[in-house]
Amino acid sequence: MIEIAGAALGWVIPAVVVFGASALLIVVTVWAVRRARAGAGARARAEDERNRAGTTLVELDDAVADLDLEVGLSGALYGGDGAAPLRRARMRAQHARDRAFDDYRRAADPATPVPEARRIAHRVREQAQRALTAVQSARRAHASWVAAHASAADQLAAVEQRWHELHDRIGDPRALLRELQRRVDPDESRDVADAAAAIEHCISESRRQIDAARSLVADPSHTALPAIAAAERALRAAEDAERRLEESHRLVMQAAEAFAGEIDSAREAIRGALGLREGVAGEQAEALAREIRAADEELSRISSNGARRPVAAVDAVARLRTRLDLALGDARTAQQRMRGARTALPGALASARASLARAEADLAASGAGAQARVRVADARDALAHARTVGDPVEALDAARQALRHADDARALCAYARLGRPGGGSAPGRSPR
Structure with a gap:
């Protein structure tokens, strides 16, 4: 009897373990699938809330720009007597818009938890809508004043x-x-x-x-x-448009004057990189050698037609210097990095200015949404920091960051044009 019971237990226990493990695996799988679905649903709902917030924020941004124009019109056409309430409304709307764009950045940041991002986006949409309503009310009141007082x-x-x-x-x-x-x-x-x-x-x-x-x-x-x-x-x-014309002309002329110096500076940077290559070994040395060869070939190509395309040439040199700096990594001393930053900074600033100018023009033509406007504003902020900071290394990093933001904005504008029926242009503005 004992032997029969032992044999039975020897069969039952493994079976229970197998079936129990299978059941546990099924439960865990179902739980994981449900959680994944819930997580995907939460992300989708948060993304939908961000999109709606972005749409309302764009409407507010356009309304603030129109209000700014209307304040100027009131001063030019009606003596400014009726513009004081309009100016106050503009100031409040600008503050509300800028706060909303700052919050929108946090809602769109991948590091922000999904539930918090959804709450922030919902708050942005409500705040933007209230500010938009206040702007519309101020404009109606001003229109009534103009009708009663203007000759x-x-x-x-x-x-x-x-x-x-x-x-x-x-x-x-x-x-x-x-x-x-x-x-x-x-x-x-x-x-x-x-x-x-x-x-x-x-x-x-x-x-x-x-x-x-x-x-x-x-x-x-x-x-x-x-x-x-x-x-x-x-x-x-x-x-x-006159200001854009003068600025665009100035950018080309400055690039034409700076082109030869940027080429010489890049050649000096390549020679410096060749010297630093002797102090590294292994895969880093091979990678650096490849990058130096590519930079030298690219610089020869830029030099061949840069006189007729100075803006593109200065931009290409600035990007070449960025890639070369990344390849050098930690091979340089602090003093060498400082010296390299001083020589690379003028070209990086020129490249960032040109890319930002085109991003602003693309934004005006494409009618892109809040993300593109945020990138343009970020590029402006980074470029302003690059121009004012005293440390050349920090200034160079800021100029390159401005260039990345401007490039992102232009890509978003291009996507917006592709997504619109006919690919035509539409009005657009950027915050601040």
């Missing part, structure tokens, strides 16, 4: 005077473009060409609105104020 005839005379002043000051916006086209390839002068075309369009549109307003001033059954405001808005857009 169309006087405002038409003021905006027409501004048109003549701006037209005479700008002169021929294509003069700078023709100068560049004699010196550089078309790609290098593209931003100047776009700005010149924008100036011509805005000046023409403002003239058209002024003429339309003149025909309405004498008719008591119609109001000329909307046409007058549209004329002033077009003039301000022309002034913005």
Whole structure:
């Protein structure tokens, strides 16, 4: 009997262990699948909340930009008497927008836990919506004030005077473009060409609105104020385009002057890297040798056509220096890093400025969302830090960070254009 019981136990116990382990495995698997589904669902809900927050935040950002323009219009057209409440509303909306963008960064940060990211995004959406409602209320109140106090005839005379002043000051916006086209390839002068075309369009549109307003001033059954405001808005857009034209022209000319020096500085950096290679061994030495050869070949290619494409050349040299610094790693002393940073900084700053200018233009043309606007704002902040910090190594890191942010913004803008039916342009602005 004892032997039979022992035999039975010898069969039952392994069976219980096997079936128990199987049952436990099934329970654990079901729990893991449910948790994964719940986690995926939580992430999806958080992403949806972030998207909705970003949409509302973009609306607020655009509304603040429109409000800023309206404050300027009120000062230019109506003497500014009715703009004080509008200015206060603009200040409050700007503060609310900037806080919301800071919170949005945290909500979009992968390091933020999913539940917290969802709560932050929900709060951003509510705050942005309240600020948007306040902006719309302030604009309606100001429109009522304008309708009650503004004289169309006087405002038409003021905006027409501004048109003549701006037209005479700008002169021929294509003069700078023709100068560049004699010196550089078309790609290098593209931003100047776009700005010149924008100036011509805005000046023409403002003239058209002024003429339309003149025909309405004498008719008591119609109001000329909307046409007058549209004329002033077009003039301000022309002034913005004039600034873009001058800045784009300056970037090309500065790059043309700096190109030869950047090439010489990069050659010196390559020679320095060759000297440092003697002090490393093994795989690091082989990797460094490959990077030095690639940098030397790339620099030869840049030198061959850099005179006609100076902005692209300075940018390529700055990126080449970044890759070379990464390959050198810890092979340099602190003094060598400092010396290298001093020589690399001017090119890195020029590259970051040019990339940021194009990111801002891409943002205006693409209508990209909150992420692109955040990247543009981050690039501005990093570039400002690079210009003001005293340590060359820290300044170089900040300039390269600005370049990365600007590159990210341009990629997001390109994605936004691809995602829009027809791939056309749409208005867009960036925070701060």
